[in-house]
Amino acid sequence: MTVLVFLDPDYDDGRIADASQPQLMATDLGATRGDGIFETLLAVDGRPRKVQAHLDRLASSGVLLGLELPAADSWQRAIDTALREAGPADEQVVKLVVTRGVEGAGAPTAWVQVSPVSESVRAKRGRGLAVLLLERGYDSTVAQRAPWLLMGAKTLSYAVNMAAIRHAHEQGADDVIFTSSDGKVLEGPTSTVLIARVRDGGKELITPQLESGILPGTSQGALFAAAREAGWKLGYGPLVPADLFESDGVWLISSVRLLAPVLSLDGEPVSVSPALTAELSELVASVS
Numbered sequence: 337m338t339v340l341v342f343l344d345p346d347y348d349d350g351r352i353a354d355a356s357q358p359q360l361m362a363t364d365l366g367a368t369r370g371d372g373i374f375e376t377l378l379a380v381d382g383r384p385r386k387v388q389a390h391l392d393r394l395a396s397s398g399v400l401l402g403l404e405l406p407a408a409d410s411w412q413r414a415i416d417t418a419l420r421e422a423g424p425a426d427e428q429v430v431k432l433v434v435t436r437g438v439e440g441a442g443a444p445t446a447w448v449q450v451s452p453v454s455e456s457v458r459a460k461r462g463r464g465l466a467v468l469l470l471e472r473g474y475d476s477t478v479a480q481r482a483p484w485l486l487m488g489a490k491t492l493s494y495a496v497n498m499a500a501i502r503h504a505h506e507q508g509a510d511d512v513i514f515t516s517s518d519g520k521v522l523e524g525p526t527s528t529v530l531i532a533r534v535r536d537g538g539k540e541l542i543t544p545q546l547e548s549g550i551l552p553g554t555s556q557g558a559l560f561a562a563a564r565e566a567g568w569k570l571g572y573g574p575l576v577p578a579d580l581f582e583s584d585g586v587w588l589i590s591s592v593r594l595l596a597p598v599l600s601l602d603g604e605p606v607s608v609s610p611a612l613t614a615e616l617s618e619l620v621a622s623v624s
C-alpha cells in the first residue's frame with residue numbers, strides 16, 4: 337500500500353525500501369528533534385500535481401533551515417519511481433521528507449512516500465467545516481524579526497498544529513484558523529484561508545498577507561492564477577476575524593483535502609455560497 341523511495345547517491349532513480357520494515361536510524365535528527373522539512377502533494381491518475389511549486393517551497397524551507405537538499409531532478413526521478421512502484425490509482429498522497437540526517441553523519445536523509453488518500457480525507461472532501469479561531473501566540477510581524485522561528489517553513493515539527501486540531505475536535509469543531517497576537521487572521525494548521533467578496537457583480541478572492549508568518553500555500557497560489565484568468569480580482573490581507581464574518585464565503589484550501597467551505601467560526605455562522613464553492617472547486621480541479 338505504501339511505497340518508500342530514498343534519495344540515495346548510489347541510486348540514480350532512488351532506492352526503493354520496504355515500508356513495512358524499519359528504515360530510519362533512531363538517531364536521525366528528524367525523529368529526535370523534528371529537525372527537517374516536508375511537502376505533501378496529490379497525484380491524480382499517477383500524475384503528481386503542482387510538483388514544481390512543491391519543490392520550490394521545499395527549497396525555500398531548506399534555505400530557512402540551512403539544509404542542503406538533493407537536486408530537483410533527483411526528487412523528480414524518485415517521485416516517478418515511487419508512483420511507478422505504487423501502480424495505478426485515481427488519487428495518491430505523495431510526501432517528500434528531508435531530515436538533518438543521522439546525528440554526527442552530516443548528510444540529510446531524504447525520501448518520497450506514496451500512499452493512498454485515506455478514506456477519512458475522501459469522506460471530508462467538500463464537507464462544510466465548523467472552525468475555531470485559536471491564537472498562535474506570535475504577532476504578525478515576528479517572521480521578519482525572528483527568522484529562527486522558521487515561520488514560513490514547512491518543518492517536521494507539526495506537533496503544535498496537530499494539537500490545535502485535536503483541541504478543535506474536543507470542542508466539537510472540525511478545524512482551526514490561527515490568529516496572531518495582534519489580531520490578524522493567519523492560516524489553518526494544515527491549510528490556507530481564503531475569503532470571497534462579491535460587490536456590484538465583481539468577485540474578489542482574498543488570502544491573508546504572506547508576510548504574516550504563514551506558509552505560502554501552493555493550492556492558494558495555483559487557485560489565484562486560475563481565478564485571475566477567470567476574471568476574479570485578487571487580494572492579500574491583512575485580514576481580521578471581522579473580515580471573515582463580513583465576507584461572502586470562507587474556505588480552507590490545501591493540496592490533498594482541496595477546497596473546503598467554512599460554515600461557522602467559534603459557533604457563529606458565516607456566509608456560505610454553494611455556487612462560489614462550485615466555481616472555485618472547478619478552478620482548483622483545472623490546476624495541475
Ligand SMILES: Cc1ncc(COP(=O)(O)O)c(C=O)c1O
Binds near residue numbers: 527590
Ligand atoms: C500550515 C499550512 N498552511 C497551508 C498549507 C496549504 O499548503 P498547500 O496548499 O501547498 O498544500 C499547509 C499544507 O499542509 C500547511 O501545513
